Amino acid sequence: MTGGQATRVLVDATSVPADRGGVGRYVDGLLKALDGLDADLAVVCQRTDAERYSRLLTNAEVIGAPAAVAHRPARLAWEQTGLPLLAQQVGAQVLHSPFYTCPLRASCPVTVTVHDATFFTEPEHYDKSRRTFFRSAIKTSLRRAARVIVPSKATRDELIRLLDADPTRIDVAYHGVDHEAFHAPSDDEKARVRARLGLGDTPYVAFLGAKEPRKNVPNLIRGWVAAVADRERPPALVIAGGSGHDDDIDQVVAEVPANLRLLRPGYLRYADLPGYLGGALVAAYPSHGEGFGLPILEAMACAAPVLTTPRLSLPEVGGDAVAYTGESAEEIGHDLASLLDDEPRRLALAKAGFDRAKEFTWESSAEVHLAAWARAAAG
Template identity: 80%
Template sequence: MTIARSPRVLVDATSVPADRGGVGRYLDGLLGALADHSDIDLVVVSQRTDQERYARTLPHAQVVAAPAAVAHRPARLAWEQTGLPLLAQQVGAQVLHSPFYTCPLRAGCPVTVTVHDATFFTEPEHYEKSRGTFFRSAIKTSLRRAERVIVPSKATRDELIRLLDADPTRIDVAYHGVDHTAFHVPGEEEKARVRSRLGLGDQTYIAFLGAKEPRKNVPNLIRGWMAAVRDRVDPPALVLAGGQGHDDEIDRVAAEVPAHLRLLRPGYLRYADLPGFLGGAVLCAYPSHGEGFGLPILEAMACGAPVLTTPRLSLPEVGGDAVAYTGQDADHIAKDLAILLDDEPRRCALAAAGLSRAKEFSWSSSADAHVSAWQRSIRHQR
C-alpha cells in the first residue's frame, strides 16, 4: 500500500515587518499553529533576521533565508517575481502561499494569496494616493492570478465580490486567531508594571492599540475623549499605543488637548506588556472606519477588557454582542464613551462577554482553514 505524502507548502514570510505589526501577528500565529500540522510539509522563507526565530519555533519545518536585499520593499517585490518562483521549484513546493496581497505572476505551482481587506476600495480617501493605487492593483491582480484567495472575514469576501466581481467559489474565509497564552487576563502586577512604565500612577486610562493611519479614526477618538472627560473630577487619560503611521491630523488635534487632560503616545509597547496595557484599561476604544478583521479588538477581548468599536465591515463579525458600538464621528464617540465610563456594571458585563467570545477564535482553527484552501488549490488548479 502506498502512503500519500503530505503536500509541500511554501509560505513566504518575507513581508513580516520588524515591528511584528498586523501581518507579523498573522503569520506568527498561523505558522505557530502549522508547526505540528500533520496534513502539510511546511517550508518557510523569511528575512534573514527572522530565520533563527522561525527555525526555533518551527522545528519540523524547513526554514530558508531570503537574500538580504528583501528587507527593502522594492527589492522584495522584485524578488517575489523572480527569486520566489525559483525557490518554490527548488524546494518542490506544491503550493505557494503569499500572505500580503501580492504574489508571483508565474510560480510554477498553484498560488494562494491572503487579501486582508477591501478598504483600499471602500475607504480610498484614508490612504496615501500611491499606496492606495499600488494595493488596489495588487488585489485585482491576485484575484485574477491566484488559484485561491484567503480572506479573514465574510465581510471582506462579500466586498471583493460586490466591488470587483470576484469569483466566490475561489475565496476561502479563514478567521484570524488570538494567542491565548500571550493575550490573557493580566494580574495586578502586570497592570502595575505597565502603569509605571507609562507614568500613569493611579490614573485610569482609555486604551487604543494600532497604527496611526487615517482609517483608524484616531483624531475623532481624541476629540470624542476630550468632550467626554473634560468636565470630570478625575478624567481618565487616553493612551495611543502602536506605530506612528501617516495621519498628520493627529498632531493637530493633540495640540488642542487642554492642560488638565493627559494624552499619552508611547509608540510601540513591548509585546509582553500588551496584556497589562489592554486588560488594565477602563476600556479599549477602536472607532475604526473599517477593518478586514480587527485583530486589536480580539486581543483586547482576550485580555478581559471592555471594548468600544464601530459596526463597520468585519468588526461586528469579531465583536458580536460582546462589544459596545459607536459612530465614527466625534459626537457619537463622546456620547458612548461617557455612557460606558458611567456604567461600571456594563463594562464588567462586556469584559466577561468579550473574554468568552475571544475563546471562539484560535490560530489552530485558522490553520485548518488555510490547509483546506491549500488542498483545494492542488485538487482544482486551473
C-alpha cells in the same frame, strides 16, 4: 491533503515587518499552528527572522531570503523571479503569499491572503501611491491566484461586490489570537504597565494600533476630550502603537485641554500588552473599517471592555460582546461617556469579550488554510 499526503507548501514570510504588526501576528500565529498540525512547510523569511522562525517551528524548513529583500522594491522584484524559483527548489506543490501580492508566474498553484477591501471602500484614508499599489495588487491576485484567503465574510462579500471576484475561489479563515500572549492580566502586570507609562493611579482609556487615517484616531481624541473634560478625575487617553501617517493627529493633540493627560508611548513591549489592554477602563477602537479587526480580538482576550464601530468585519469579531459607537467625535464622546459611567456594563462586556475571544484560534485558521492549499494543489 492530496492522495493521503500532506500538501507541500512554501510560505513567503518576507513581508513580515520587524515590529510584528498585524501581518506579523497573522503569519506568526498561523505558522505556529500549522507546525503543530504537522503541515509539510517550507518558510522563506527575512534573514533577521530566520533564527526566530527556526526556534518557533520544529517541523518546517526555514530559509533566509537574500539580504536585499529587506528593501521593499527589491522584495517585490524578488517575489516575481526568485520566489517561484525557490518554490521549485523546495518541491512546493503550492506557494502561499500572505500579504496581497503574489508572483504572476510559478510552476505550482499560488494562493494569496487579501486582508481587506478598504483600499476600495475607504479610498480617502490612503495616500494615492499606496492606494494605487494595493488596488492593483488585489485585482492581480484575484485574477491570478488559484485560491484567495480572506479573514472575514465582510471582506469576501466586498471583493465579490466591488471586483466581481469568483466566490468559489475565496476561502474565509478568521484570524486567531495567541491566548498565551493575550490573556486576562494579573494586578502585577497592570501595575507594571502603569509604572512604565508613568500613570500612577490615573485610570485610562486605551488605543492600540497603527496611527493611519482609517483608524480614526483624531475623532477618538476629540470624543475622549468631550467625554472626560468636565470630570473631577478625568481618565487619561493612551495612544499606543506604530507611528503611522495620519498628519491630523498632531494637530488634534495640540488642542487637548491642559487639565487632561494624553500619552503617546509608541510601541509597547509585547509582554506589556495584556497589562495595558486589560488594565484599561475601556479599549477604544473606532475604526472606519477593517478586514478583520485583530486589535479588538486581542483586547477581548485580555478581558478589556471594548468600544468599536459596526463597520465591515468588526461585528463578525465583536458580536454582542463589545459596545458599538459611530465614527464621529460626537458619537464616540457620547458612547464613551456612558461606558465610563456604567461599571456593571464594563464588567459584563469584559467577561463576554473574554469568553468570545476563546472561539478564535490559530488552529481553526490553519485548518482552513490547509484545506485551501489542498484544493489548490488538486487543481
